[in-house]
Amino acid sequence: xxxxxxxxxxxxxxAFDELPAIDRPEMERHIGACPECAAELDQLRLTTAALxxxxxxxxxxxxxxxxxxxxxxxxxxxxxxxxxxxxxxAGLMAAALIxxxxxxxxxxxxxxxxxxxxxxVTQQVTKQIDEAVSRAVQQAHAQDAELTKASLxxxxxxxxxxxxxxxxxxxxxLEYIQKRLGTMTSLTSSMEAPQNRGGQ
Amino acid sequence: xxxxxxxxxxxxxxVQKGDIEAFNHLVSRWEKRVYNYxxxxxxxxxxxxxxxxxxxxxxxxxxxxxxxxxxxxxWLFRIAHNEAYSLFRKRKPESGIDECGVAEREAAPGASPxxxxxxxxxxxRLNPEQREAVVLKVYQGFKFDEMAEILGCPVxxxxxxxxxxxxxxxxxxxxxxxxxxxxx
Numbered sequence: 001x002x003x004x005x006x007x008x009x010x011x012x013x014x015a016f017d018e019l020p021a022i023d024r025p026e027m028e029r030h031i032g033a034c035p036e037c038a039a040e041l042d043q044l045r046l047t048t049a050a051l052x053x054x055x056x057x058x059x060x061x062x063x064x065x066x067x068x069x070x071x072x073x074x075x076x077x078x079x080x081x082x083x084x085x086x087x088x089x090a091g092l093m094a095a096a097l098i099x100x101x102x103x104x105x106x107x108x109x110x111x112x113x114x115x116x117x118x119x120x121v122t123q124q125v126t127k128q129i130d131e132a133v134s135r136a137v138q139q140a141h142a143q144d145a146e147l148t149k150a151s152l153x154x155x156x157x158x159x160x161x162x163x164x165x166x167x168x169x170x171x172x173x174l175e176y177i178q179k180r181l182g183t184m185t186s187l188t189s190s191m192e193a194p195q196n197r198g199g200q
Numbered sequence: 201x202x203x204x205x206x207x208x209x210x211x212x213x214x215v216q217k218g219d220i221e222a223f224n225h226l227v228s229r230w231e232k233r234v235y236n237y238x239x240x241x242x243x244x245x246x247x248x249x250x251x252x253x254x255x256x257x258x259x260x261x262x263x264x265x266x267x268x269x270x271x272x273x274x275w276l277f278r279i280a281h282n283e284a285y286s287l288f289r290k291r292k293p294e295s296g297i298d299e300c301g302v303a304e305r306e307a308a309p310g311a312s313p314x315x316x317x318x319x320x321x322x323x324x325r326l327n328p329e330q331r332e333a334v335v336l337k338v339y340q341g342f343k344f345d346e347m348a349e350i351l352g353c354p355v356x357x358x359x360x361x362x363x364x365x366x367x368x369x370x371x372x373x374x375x376x377x378x379x380x381x382x383x384x
Contacts, residue, residue, distance in 0.1 A: 012363050016337060018344055043374040047366055050319055050373035051338045056236040061249060063231050063256050064224050 004036070011037050015044045204229070209269040216264050223263070227256050230273075233340060234280050240335045241284050241328075251287060255280045274346040277336070281350050318376050322369040330365035337362050 005011070007030055013019040014027045031038050208229065214222035234255055238248040258279050266275055323331055329351075336342045336350060344355045351358065 009359070009363070012359075012366075016362075043370045044366060046374040047370040048338050050315060050376060051323075051334065051369070053315060054319055056232060056339070057239065057245075059232050059235040059249070059252070060245060063227050063253055065220060065227070065256070065260060 005034055005040075007034075007037060008040065011040055012044065015041055015048075208272050212263065212266065212269040212272055215260075216266075223260055230276060231256070234276065237277060237280055237335060237340055238284055240339060241332060242287070247287065251280070251283050254283050258283070271346075271349070274342065274349040277340070277342070277346075277350045278352075281332075315373075315376050318372055322372050326365050326368065330361045330368075333358055333361035334365050334369075 007027070010019060010023065010027060011031070014024065014031075019027055031041060208226065211222045211226045211229075215226060231252060235248050235252045238251045238255075239245060242248050242251070255276065259276055262279075266272060323334065326334065332351065333347065336347045337344075342350065344358050347353075347358045348355045
């Protein structure tokens with residue numbers, strides 16, 4: 001003890017608020033009159049103040065309990081709890097069902113059907129296109145055939161006409177040649193006849 | 201403190217009737233104090249958290265044995281004290297807890313690093329009983345009779361430990377604190 005005053009322990013009790021209330025006024029009067037106790041009190045207060053510069057830390061993880069068999073609830077409490085739990089469970093299931101129905105993605109079967117329909121449409125369109133193209137090609141071929149046939153017929157007609165013209169021209173030419181040959185033969189004969197009469 | 205005690209008494213009665221939420225509320229009111237008490241004893245945040253959980257579990261299991269709800273604080277810290285010393289004995293069965301010290305802590309805003317180091321060093325120079333007496337009185341604010349209940353010692357022993365500890369520390373800390381370095 002650094003103080004030799006006989007009230008040292010009571011002074012420390014006073015410093016830590018452990019002195020009975022009835023004794024406090026007397027101690028306060030003593031402190032005012034005793035410099036040694038006043039200095040001791042001052043040092044105690046400084047020391048505790050220094051200690052308190054290290055503050056409490058926050059707990060890094062909260063502590064909580066969920067259940068324990070030590071405290072079994074009463075049967076009524078259990079019934080109420082189970083009833084509420086049942087209602088809550090039913091409510092949760094209903095909510096889950098509604099949510100599922102409202103937010104369910106397109107059923108797979110439906111997707112498959114949609115997918116199959118899509119395939120049919122594509123095939124049908126492709127088939128129709130193919131048929132259309134085929135018909136167009138056939139029409140084109142038919143038109144070409146008709147055009148070719150017409151062209152051939154026209155060419156034949158033209159050929160026959162030209163052939164007839166040529167034949168006529170040839171007949172006329174032949175007739176002309178024959179006439180020329182006849183004329184020449186007549187001239188030749190006429191020229192040979194005077195010579196024969198003069199040589200006799 | 202009076203309101204706190206009244207609310208604690210109400211919560212304790214509810215817990216004794218099986219209200220778990222009341223106990224969780226009670227835990228939330230005391231967990232920081234218990235954790236810091238254990239942290240100042242063990243210097244280990246991990247050990248202190250584990251011990252805190254064990255303390256509240258034991259409190260939960262035994263709270264129906266608590267007759268005087270006004271003594272909940274000392275009763276709870278008695279459990280914490282026993283859990284801490286059980287750990288110390290497990291860790292150091294021969295040497296006890298003499299080597300346990302006070303971890304370096306962040307000082308309060310405005311306090312100088314020198315004073316923080318001086319305080320930690322002064323606490324570490326105390327023996328475990330003296331240190332625990334300082335922790336319970338200065339940091340936790342228990343009365344002597346409550347400390348006696350927690351530590352299982354007579355009040356006279358508690359006072360002796362505390363005042364001896366303060367006598368040792370004031371030589372260093374009072375001048376440092378009086379130098380205007382960050383207290384009051």
